[in-house]
Amino acid sequence: MIGEELSFFPRPYKDEDFRSVIKRYHCRSGNKFESISRKELFNNTTNTILPRNIDFLFKRLPRTFSIEETIFQNTLLPIIYLFFGRDKKKSLIEDIHYIKDSKHSSSMYLKEFVSENLRYCPVCKKNDIEKYGVFYARRIHQLIGFDFCIKHHNYLEYENHIKVSDITYQDILLLEPILKEIEYILNNDIFFDNNFDLSFKYIAAFFVKGYLTKEGKVKTDIFNNDLMKNFSTVFNKLGIDKKYLTTKNRIWKMAKLEHKKPNPFLHILMMNYLMGSTKEFLFDETISIVSNIPFGTGPWVCQNHLCEFFKQPVIKRCLRNFRKGSFPTARFECPSCGFIYVKNTFDGTEEFKITTFGRLWEKELVLKYKETMSLKETAIHCRVKNPTARKYLTKLSSEYFLKKSKNHYSKKHTEVMVETFKVTKSIRKSSELLGIDRKTLMKYIPNELIIKTNYHYKDTGEKTRVYKQKVIEGINSLENPLRTMVRELVGEEIYKFLMKEERNWMEKILPPKYINRRNWGDLDNELSQEIKEVANNIKGDLPKFRITKNRIKESISPSNKCLIQNNTEKLVKSIETLEQYKESMDDYQIRKLDYTINLLKKNHNKVTLATLKALPAYRETSAALERLIQDKLNNQ
Numbered sequence: 001m002i003g004e005e006l007s008f009f010p011r012p013y014k015d016e017d018f019r020s021v022i023k024r025y026h027c028r029s030g031n032k033f034e035s036i037s038r039k040e041l042f043n044n045t046t047n048t049i050l051p052r053n054i055d056f057l058f059k060r061l062p063r064t065f066s067i068e069e070t071i072f073q074n075t076l077l078p079i080i081y082l083f084f085g086r087d088k089k090k091s092l093i094e095d096i097h098y099i100k101d102s103k104h105s106s107s108m109y110l111k112e113f114v115s116e117n118l119r120y121c122p123v124c125k126k127n128d129i130e131k132y133g134v135f136y137a138r139r140i141h142q143l144i145g146f147d148f149c150i151k152h153h154n155y156l157e158y159e160n161h162i163k164v165s166d167i168t169y170q171d172i173l174l175l176e177p178i179l180k181e182i183e184y185i186l187n188n189d190i191f192f193d194n195n196f197d198l199s200f201k202y203i204a205a206f207f208v209k210g211y212l213t214k215e216g217k218v219k220t221d222i223f224n225n226d227l228m229k230n231f232s233t234v235f236n237k238l239g240i241d242k243k244y245l246t247t248k249n250r251i252w253k254m255a256k257l258e259h260k261k262p263n264p265f266l267h268i269l270m271m272n273y274l275m276g277s278t279k280e281f282l283f284d285e286t287i288s289i290v291s292n293i294p295f296g297t298g299p300w301v302c303q304n305h306l307c308e309f310f311k312q313p314v315i316k317r318c319l320r321n322f323r324k325g326s327f328p329t330a331r332f333e334c335p336s337c338g339f340i341y342v343k344n345t346f347d348g349t350e351e352f353k354i355t356t357f358g359r360l361w362e363k364e365l366v367l368k369y370k371e372t373m374s375l376k377e378t379a380i381h382c383r384v385k386n387p388t389a390r391k392y393l394t395k396l397s398s399e400y401f402l403k404k405s406k407n408h409y410s411k412k413h414t415e416v417m418v419e420t421f422k423v424t425k426s427i428r429k430s431s432e433l434l435g436i437d438r439k440t441l442m443k444y445i446p447n448e449l450i451i452k453t454n455y456h457y458k459d460t461g462e463k464t465r466v467y468k469q470k471v472i473e474g475i476n477s478l479e480n481p482l483r484t485m486v487r488e489l490v491g492e493e494i495y496k497f498l499m500k501e502e503r504n505w506m507e508k509i510l511p512p513k514y515i516n517r518r519n520w521g522d523l524d525n526e527l528s529q530e531i532k533e534v535a536n537n538i539k540g541d542l543p544k545f546r547i548t549k550n551r552i553k554e555s556i557s558p559s560n561k562c563l564i565q566n567n568t569e570k571l572v573k574s575i576e577t578l579e580q581y582k583e584s585m586d587d588y589q590i591r592k593l594d595y596t597i598n599l600l601k602k603n604h605n606k607v608t609l610a611t612l613k614a615l616p617a618y619r620e621t622s623a624a625l626e627r628l629i630q631d632k633l634n635n636q
Contacts, residue, residue, distance in 0.1 A: 005060045012074045013136050018051055020137035048107040049114050050075050055097045076114050076139050078186050083262040115142050119156045119164055121149035145238050146179050148172050181268045181278045200297045202255035205274035220251045231269050295330040304339035306364050366397045417444050467494045481511050520570045527560050527574040535581035543592035547583035586625055
């Protein structure tokens with residue numbers, strides 16, 4: 001019966017396809033149809049290449065049966081598992097363990113490469129019967145296109161003794177090396193690790209062979225042509241042509257493990273072409289070979305001294321960022337403690353910039369301060385400066401906040417806060433009157449008082465009357481009221497409530513939406529001054545960008561940006577100021593020169609005019625600027 005412990009189940013033989021195990025169970029079960037046997041084993045009748053709902057079966061088997069060993073040693077999952085990313089690998093395994101979706105099946109990725117009907121080698125069948133009393137189907141015999149036995153060089157046949165195809169000795173000699181590589185993958189347990197990632201291996205191999213651009217992309221056209229030349233006969237036999245290789249950027253997506261339906265045979269041919277064999281591609285050291293790739297191929301060390309993996313290579317991925325006119329950067333995140341740092345040089349130096357300290361560091365910071373109640377000792381323990389420790393303690397530690405607050409606010413000052421709140425009955429108004437932020441203020445005002453002063457109206461009508469009165473009082477208190485001024489005065493809650501419930505009344509009582517009271521002369525002067533300040537601020541920052549009209553507009557306030565775009569004829573002075581402060585390419589290159597030379601010195605022994613002109617910002621320079629650069633370099 002379904003759900004009860006099975007009375008028997010055959011143990012899989014070496015390299016036996018799990019579909020063959022099910023057939024052997026069916027032959028001994030006494031069931032009339034194989035679908036009934038499948039229902040008993042998996043609680044479903046589907047006949048797929050990979051089993052589904054296998055957990056249902058293994059819950060009723062002795063513990064000596066291993067699910068993981070069965071999946072990786074007795075199914076054909078390994079020939080595609082290696083060529084997917086981490087998330088997809090997890091999804092494939094889950095679909096075998098239990099049925100995630102009736103429409104989805106991991107078997108769909110194998111249909112083009114694995115026969116749906118079991119195939120056998122006649123010689124292997126005979127030997128199995130002599131040795132075991134039964135014969136079984138081997139995984140290595142189920143691959144479409146490889147219609148021969150790798151051990152006996154014999155043809156394959158279906159269960160009804162019909163030949164799969166007429167295979168010639170020349171075909172066997174041609175395809176046998178590739179089949180041996182597939183057999184190597186099927187029988188290697190290291191690939192069961194979900195973290196085994198091929199993408200960096202491919203990038204390294206492409207770089208060594210000269211197929212990688214400076215931007216980190218593959219020269220797919222050249223690679224496709226070379227691959228076709230090298231394996232033209234094999235491709236013809238497997239039905240692969242140039243159109244297949246180039247469709248939807250297949251090679252690059254497969255190298256990044258992002259292709260939806262990777263071709264395992266093509267992957268093996270690519271690995272063989274790049275490194276000579278699958279084994280060499282997967283296990284040869286790549287660090288020394290690809291030392292010129294920015295930041296190497298990893299793994300990289302965690303730089304958090306509080307982490308148990310400090311200075312250990314546990315970071316397996318880094319996020320590289322290539323920007324025009326600047327050197328590449330890389331972001332590294334420790335999977336254990338969450339510590340994130342960024343490096344902008346790849347010459348082997350240990351310089352880095354911390355962007356996120358991570359949950360472990362933050363927890364240790366709070367615990368150390370609670371233990372010592374000393375900012376200095378805590379900062380030394382966490383290897384940061386006092387301002388950094390103070391910043392994070394203010395955000396994370398209630399003990400530090402209260403201690404700091406006691407130093408700033410005396411008992412008398414706290415009483416003033418409470419009395420002010422009792423009068424205003426509003427955290428917002430009290431904050432504005434006292435000049436203290438709301439979050440701090442709420443820590444000193446008792447919760448009972450806040451709850452007590454929250455007024456509850458009898459009904460919506462009373463609330464509406466009170467709110468209307470506040471709006472009228474607010475409008476009367478303003479000399480030249482605007483809607484934004486009224487909204488700010490009465491508060492968001494009152495304004496939004498009345499606009500929703502009493503919109504007609506609000507439209508009558510509020511000032512018109514558009515009032516042309518602008519003094520364009522004063523406005524032009526103010527805007528011109530803001531443009532000057534913004535341009536000077538940009539010039540004072542690191543020279544990463546040229547000062548253009550658009551960049552200045554993006555940096556001024558949004559309302560002024562809108563004004564200057566829509567009223568150019570009224571803002572003559574502002575337009576002239578924009579023209580005056582915009583920067584020519586020569587001016588920008590001169591302003592950036594010292595900064596660029598200093599950056600280049602970090603990564604090059606000697607800075608020359610040629611190294612400068614290799615950067616995008618200096619590819620086009622005037623003769624006068626080149627003379628200026630040469631003079632500057634000679635005086636360094």
